[in-house]
Amino acid sequence: MFSFLQQILQTTLNLKAMKPILYLTFFVVFSSTIYAQPNFTSSDIPYLDDRDSLQYLNYQVIDNDLSNETGNNYQWDFSWLPFSTYPNFIDTVAYREPQEPVSLTIPGATMEYVAYGVSGGRLDVYALRNDSLILYRQGTFTSGATFNPPVTDMVFPLAFGNQFNSYTEFFLINGGGQTVYTGDRNISASYDGYGSLTLPWGTYQEVFRMYKEVTDSSYVLGSKIIYKTYTWYKKGGFVPLLSIQYSGVDNLYFVYASKGSGLLPSSIAEINKNLVEVFPLPLLNSLQITGCRATSAKIYNLSGRLIREYPLLNNNKLDVSSLNRGFYVLFVKDEDQKTYTIKVVK
Numbered sequence: 001m002f003s004f005l006q007q008i009l010q011t012t013l014n015l016k017a018m019k020p021i022l023y024l025t026f027f028v029v030f031s032s033t034i035y036a037q038p039n040f041t042s043s044d045i046p047y048l049d050d051r052d053s054l055q056y057l058n059y060q061v062i063d064n065d066l067s068n069e070t071g072n073n074y075q076w077d078f079s080w081l082p083f084s085t086y087p088n089f090i091d092t093v094a095y096r097e098p099q100e101p102v103s104l105t106i107p108g109a110t111m112e113y114v115a116y117g118v119s120g121g122r123l124d125v126y127a128l129r130n131d132s133l134i135l136y137r138q139g140t141f142t143s144g145a146t147f148n149p150p151v152t153d154m155v156f157p158l159a160f161g162n163q164f165n166s167y168t169e170f171f172l173i174n175g176g177g178q179t180v181y182t183g184d185r186n187i188s189a190s191y192d193g194y195g196s197l198t199l200p201w202g203t204y205q206e207v208f209r210m211y212k213e214v215t216d217s218s219y220v221l222g223s224k225i226i227y228k229t230y231t232w233y234k235k236g237g238f239v240p241l242l243s244i245q246y247s248g249v250d251n252l253y254f255v256y257a258s259k260g261s262g263l264l265p266s267s268i269a270e271i272n273k274n275l276v277e278v279f280p281l282p283l284l285n286s287l288q289i290t291g292c293r294a295t296s297a298k299i300y301n302l303s304g305r306l307i308r309e310y311p312l313l314n315n316n317k318l319d320v321s322s323l324n325r326g327f328y329v330l331f332v333k334d335e336d337q338k339t340y341t342i343k344v345v346k
Helices: none
Strands: 051-061 074-077 089-096 111-115 122-129 132-139 145-155 163-173 179-199 202-220 223-234 242-246 252-258 277-279 286-290 294-301 306-310 317-319 327-334 339-345
Antiparallel strands (some): 294 327
């Protein structure tokens, strides 16, 4: 899915001087299927109300051949990224229910991506319906692009090596009743890698890499802008771990990386959660942990607040009868003091 999270697109449609308009939109979607790795599904994109912080490197030189650094069970190593020498944090709220006035005025929108701290702020408005991610608006708080009708941004599930494509043409009917072509937008999104990702603060397992290329002529008629973004997602729907966006200049990229806040501890390498599972899901009154001998556990909500702590466990069971319905993050420690993180829902 989702390099949709961190794209820096400045596409604008100036509608103020236009007469009443009618847009006609065409989508072409096709795919191929390879089953070598787990599918990338809508459950692996951020849940509503996921919160995190992103550390941002502006115009970072990256000499890596990113297009070829991918594949089956690939081990990406970006531990060298100099975040510690360039501590420019951007506080970000990713994928929450619509709250900004702009998003509330868009019929059909069910979620918004908000980034504070960047120039003008950023507000992208989406809906996830029937395993299709629909983009309604993309731009800054005060201006930016408004796609009307909406644009299909991703369709799930994607198998490893699978590519999603959409082509959208924008038209208007002017005052004389003539249909006028105003531009088009091509999206190509590929699930091209699966494996582990190492950042300066730790290693993550079960990571998907998505490559997205957007060719857009709706910004300036007769001129096309190409945006290329590589994004790494943790299986299970956490905020994307890393996003590398081509700046338009050779070897210069915008880089965003998630440091995890309370959800993913930055001081330890995350343990492959394939080893540890919980059931039943959705949760009922009790939760059973399998795959390790758990000694203690904590449950956080998706804003990082501690909801309940279990200092001692018996038979790997937790009483969760008091939890309200919703999504949570379960932290489990075993007898070797290894920490496991599992996203659960009740």
